[in-house]
Amino acid sequence: QVQLQESGPGLVKPSGTLSLSCDVSGGSISTDWWSWARQPPGKGLEWIGEIHESGATAYKPSLRSRVIISMDKSKNQFSLKLRSVTAADTAVYYCAREGKAYVPGDIWGQGTMVTVSS
């Protein structure tokens, strides 16, 4: 079955760029939509954006100016870059597969904690 695993630095400096990757195993990334979401400590979930195997993307409007989601089919992975980060971007970041239409994630990675601090 499809499994997802996030990876990347756990600490990012303020004003820097947060960069995460999501490795997909047990299935091809060349199908479906793939998304990123986050959850600040003790708070609720927030959808960040998504990418289709065609390269099409969609982002949460309030984050659109700072986010880029990309895909590397040769590595069967997709990535998240969030620039100009502040402490408010501290969260557990999840990648997910959108295997069902209009569902922001039917299979999720375990999540990775990213702290923004100097």
Add this chain to the structure above:
Amino acid sequence: QSALTQPPSASGSPGQSVTISCTGTSSDVGAYDYVCWYQQYPGKAPKLIIHDVSKRPSGVPDRFSGSKSGNTASLTVSGLQAEDEADYYCSSYADNAFYVFGSGTKVTVL
């Protein structure tokens, strides 16, 4: 882009039912039959338990059911079990092609 509104907490005794509401707007919950519900245990990833308002993925017990009326969706957990104690989040597709999550509800089994 505000989060969908859920009650912070809900509770019930084993065997009882609990219903969680999820209130949005005419731009999200009220506009589309694309409401999902997720169950999340502490320190774990969310698990999809309802999609398309009332459909259960394979393996999800039929104790979980969903519905929608106007701008409000609901999740009912019937026959509460100890293992149902978790956080629950709703989500909805919204205008301008993005998703919005609910504020989350902590369900306690008394």
